[in-house]
Amino acid sequence: MDAFILSRIQFAANISFHILFPTITIALGWVLLYFRVRFNFSKDPKWMEAYGFWVKIFALSFAMGVVSGITMSFQFGTNWPGFMEIVGNIAGPLLAYEVMTAFFLEAVFLGIMLFGARRVKPWVHTTATFLVAFGTSMSAFWIIVLNSWMHTPQGYEMIDGVAHATDWWAIVFNPSMPYRFAHMMLASFLTVSFLIAGISAFRLLIGGHTNGVKSALRTAITAAALLIPLQIYLGDLHGLNTKEYQPAKVAAMEGIWETESGAPLLLFALPDNEARENHFEIGIPKLASFILTHDWNGEIKGLNEFVADDGTILHPPVDKVFWSFRVMVGTGVLMLFVSWASVALMLRRDPVTGARRGTAGLARPVLYGLVAMTFSGWLATLAGWYTTEIGRQPWLVQGVLTTEMAVADVPGAMVASTLIAYLIVYAILLTAYMSAIFYLARKAARGEPIRTRVDPSPKAQAAVLPAE
């Protein structure tokens, strides 16, 4: 394989690995603030119990996000120098504002949030928690601004082949930014809701019935049930925005080759990029047109419109976009079903006492279902990002710069060697991360105090540690 495709795989691997962790920390920061504030008002220790457990997972996720993020900032230079050479005047300030307004804020106050609870006053600790949550969201804001600008570039002019900014307001508030930002924030909150629900359900299953666990579970399920319809509605708006600015992407998502009126919504198909047609189509007539144009006979542009006269294909690979989109939507529908069913079960009244059953209403099979959904947010988020990013191809910046133009002149073998190294590291870390979370949950369920970074006494440690 050549350096171009290897560099793409490497970047995709890095960014896919990276996004898993911000997706957790963005929303988990706010959830921690919620726990902290609930404690400040109620003084009920269950909220600090929840805070104490989840702040550890926050710290772990944050570290994973930081180190994989540093990798990204270097990859621009090592693999994609053309990106900054052509659009650096736009991308540069946006990235600089991310580092300055977000990275330092979260990194510095994280120390106080994690270790400062006994050193600073409660309100300082609460403020530190707020600033970390705010910092992660700011970071998301700036990077989404840049990403959205790459999809729907505005406010610039090209001088000698290099983009120059003409209107920063138009650059920041480019047409797809509000939709993408809201969609990603909700994706983060849903990911965290199902993570907390899954881990809390796991703790209940293995016998850790503390009030902190139950409150966390109730909070998570309620949040998921409220947010998922909002997310589906926002996804629809985002799709309409995409149809206006990137019609080729929408055609690929729907698997529509020829422009048609009253296009069907395909539930299943095997798009064939070579033959330029679908195999084994199963669809609901006219539904795609209705969803995208709000008219049963609305016209949707087909992929064949995006082939230049010389045969150059200006639309993305259809099968990947088509299927990523379906995985995302499918996971979303499953989230809707699971969260609403769980809320319904929690709202049922006990026939004897008449009180609502709360988490006790969730039978073991339901809890197992929630455990299975622990990382469902990751799946949906990744599938969504694949839909939108692969959907932008062959462009890196829509209509301005193709991905191929930006790649570095580095030998393929060199890229292959670093790619293999990254993949091994990521595979090990992902395994370690997921098992560490379940390990912490098992430990908490057994009622053992979770070991902090430094053991209380060397003696206690010697008693636990086998002789080395």
Add this chain to the structure above:
Amino acid sequence: MNTFGDPTIWLPFAFAILMGVSILIYVILDGFDLGVGLLFPFADAGEKDKMIASIGPFWDANETWLVLAVGILLVAFPAAHGQILTALYLPVAVMLIGLIMRGVAFEFRAKAPLDHKTRWDWTFFAGSLMTSLSQGFMLGMYVMGLTWTLPHVGFALLTAVFLTVGYSFIGATWILHKTEGYLQMKSVDWAKGGIWGLVLGIAAISLATPYVSDRIFDKWFSFPEALWLAPLPVFSTVLIVWLWRMLQAMPYPDDRLSWAPFAAATALWTSAFGGMAYSFYPYVVPEKLTIYESASAPESLFIILIGTVFVLPTIMGYTVLSYFIFRGKASDLRYD
């Protein structure tokens, strides 16, 4: 100097200063926590926990300075960013994997099952070692003009060793300040054992740089500039002698001056860095590309600068606040 009224001159110059300051702060701050990682094999389990506690609240923010430095290179000098990073493709990859390993080992060693802890301690050490060695290697290659010839690689391997030992030295001075008792005494020995790395590293780069380029040679050894520059090597020599004498007698009673070796190391680092910056100015890719040729458009630089003027002092402020809150001897790190 009315050329400084021209935004295509003063803006790149301002960003070169900002980038230089960020790199300097990075090598000092991440230098000490990388150094702590490098000293891991010499410590027992209890000491390791203490050492981790001494850097726990800081390492995230310390690494952010690297992101800022490479970020400024990326946004202010995009052409140079591409040239430097593609030339250093492999060492950059080694460094990144090292940074990943140590960053996550930091968290996992405390959260994974106890019998995995030793494994994560080794990961922390290996990550710190990979990061330090590759940074030293890149420093050497940069000084040699980023061309991969055998003598250049040889020189870069030397600077890799020197920088790594130098980091372990500054790490030892940090532990000396943040701990007490037996571990503090050990850290004095580590500092004495590591100071040569710093000295040889500074010497190697000071000697090699003028011989790589006539331009740099002239900058240092022509009159009257040489007079202005003479205090720099003199100051460094005085600092080294003072450091050495102090370390012989440390720790002092009542923990007096426990901060001084770290401060002296910082001063040394700063003067060496200042000398290097003076040598290479105005080039950002040595002898190939100046900061003025590779700078982004003035309107983009200006919009970043506006933010920087407000944000950077704030960052400095709350960084100081964090070091103030966690001042004094490192106690056991607890989440509650």
